[in-house]
Amino acid sequence: MRKTGPIILISVGVVLTVLLYLAPRTALNETTPEVTQTSSVDELIDEAIEKVRGDAPMEGIMSLRQIAEEHPNNPKAQFYLGLFSIQSGQYEKAVERFRKVVELDPNNVDAYRFLGDSHRSLGDTLETRAAYGAYLELSTDEEAKAEVQALLDQWSN
Template sequence: MAQRPDRSSEIERHAAKLEKDPQSRVFAQLADAYRKEGLLDEAIRICRDGLVAHPTYVSGRVVLGRALLEQGALEEAEGEFRRVLELAPDNLLALRLLGDTSAQQGRSGEARLHYERALRLNPLDRETQERLAALPTEATPAPAAEPASVGLEPEA
C-alpha cells in the first residue's frame, strides 16, 4: 500500500522558504500543498498574494485555478485557466481543467473542444481520453413531425 506523503511537513517546509524569501515562487508549491489538504481558502489567498509579485507564473495560476475549481468558483477558475493558456497555449493541464470547468457548467460542446485540443497535443493522455468519453453525446434534433390530420369531416 502506498504511503500518503506527510503534507504537514511539506507545508511547513514551503512556508519556511516563503517566510525566508517572500518574493519566492515557492508560493505555488505551498498553495498546492494546502489545496491537497482541502484548505482551499488558504491556498487561494497564498496564490493571489504570490501572483501580485509573479503575475505570469503559470504554475501559480494553475494552482489558483484548481483551488477555485475545487471550491466551486467555476467562472473564476475558468478565467485563470484562460490566462494560463494565454501565457502557455500548449499547457495540457490547463486545457484539461478548462474542459472540466466547461463540463461542470453544462457546456459539454465547449468541454469537448478543450479535451480534443489537449489530445491533439498528447494523444496518449488517458485522463483526458476518459473525460472526453464521459461527456454526453450531442443530441441530434429530431426531424419536424408532419402535422397529424385530425380527421374532421368537411362542412356541408
Template sequence: MNKPILLVVSFAALLTVGLYSLPKGVVQNPDKRLSNAATGGRTTTQTTASEKNTASSTEHNAPLTPAQNEKRSALLTAFLGAESAAKTKAAGPLIDFFRSVSRFDSAAYYAGQVATSEPTEVNLLRAGDLYFEAYGFAVDDKKSANLGQSTRAFYQKALDKNPNLLLAKANMAMTYVSTETPMQGIMLLREVLQQDPTNEVALFNLGLLSMRSNQYDRAIERFRQILAVNPDSRKARFYLGVSLVEKGEKAEAQKILAEVKATEKDPQILAAVKELEERLKN
C-alpha cells in the first residue's frame, strides 16, 4: 500500500476511535504521529506547572489565550473548592472547557477524578470515553500506552456494571492493538459481534485490522457487512474500495471508488481516491 494511502488509512488513529469517533479531518500515519497537514500544525507541549500534578502533557493547536487561561483558572478553582457532593457538577464545565481547547487528556483526567469518587455507570463510561478520545490524539508512545491503560480501566469498571455496553467494549478492544497482547482486542471485538452480529463499530475495526495484516478478503467481507445494514456509510465504502484495489479486483474497485467520489467531500479522502484510480490504470 502506497505511503499517501497509508496516511489516510491511518490504522493507529483508527483505534476507532476508528474514524467513527475521531473528529473529522484528524488523520494519523502508521507511526501514530499526527500529520501537520491533517491537523493544522498540531504540536505537543507541556502543561503549566499547576497542572503537572494533576494531568499529563497535552496536545493542542495553539497556546491558550489570556482569556482562556483566565477561564481555565476560574473553572479549576471552582472544581477544587467544591464540596464532595458538588464536585461532579463543578467538573462538567471544566471538562467541557478542556475539550473545547483540545486538552483532551486534561478533560479525561478530571472525568476520571469524578468517576473515582462517584463510580456510577454513567461516570465510569464518561471517563472511559474521554480517555479513549485522548488516546486517539496522543503522539507520544509512552503517553499513548498510559492513556490506553486508563481507557481500559474505566471501561472495564463500567462493563462490570453493565456488560451490554458494546461500544465501550469495541473501543476498549482497539487499545490492545498496539500492546503486547493484540489478540485480546480481536477477541473483544468478536465478543461484541456475538452479542450484536451487525455492530458497525466492531465490524469496521475488524475490517481495519484485516487490512493492517493484508487480509483483504476478510476486510472486504467486513465492510460489505456494514454496507448491507448501513448503505450510507461513506467510511465503509471508502475502505471497501481501498481493499478491492489492494486485492486486484479492478472492475469492482472502480465502481466503488466512483460511488465514493459522488458522495465524499473530505479532500484527503478524495485525494486518496484519485491516487487509487491512477493505480487502477496500470
C-alpha cells in the first residue's frame, strides 16, 4: 500500500506556492497615486542631494537631472539643479532653472534671490533688478532684504 498522504501534502504545497506567486501584489494601505508619486519623487530628490553633498556628486547630479527630465514641473528638482549650476559657475543654466521654479511656484522667495544672483553674475542689470525686486516684495527676512537692497544700491553707483 502506497502512502498518498505525503504526496497530497506536497501537491497542495506546490499549488499554494504557485497561487501565491501569481496573486496580484498590492499594498495593504493604499494611498492615492499622486501623493505616493510626489513623496517618492521628493525622496529620490533628497537621495540625489545627499549624493551630491556626499561622496558621489556626479552620480547625484545625474540622478537629479533624470528626475527633472521625468518630472519637469517639480520645482524642488529645478531649484536644486539651479543651486548646483551656480556652484559650478553655470549661470545661464541657473537662470533657466530658477525661471522655471518661479513659474511653477511664484511665491518661492529663495528662487527669486538666486535668480537675481545668477543674473548679477552674468552682468544683466535689468533682469537682476527685476528678480531682486520680486525678492524684496515677497521676503519677510529683514536682514536678507537689507543685503539685497545693498547689492541693488551698489549697482546704482
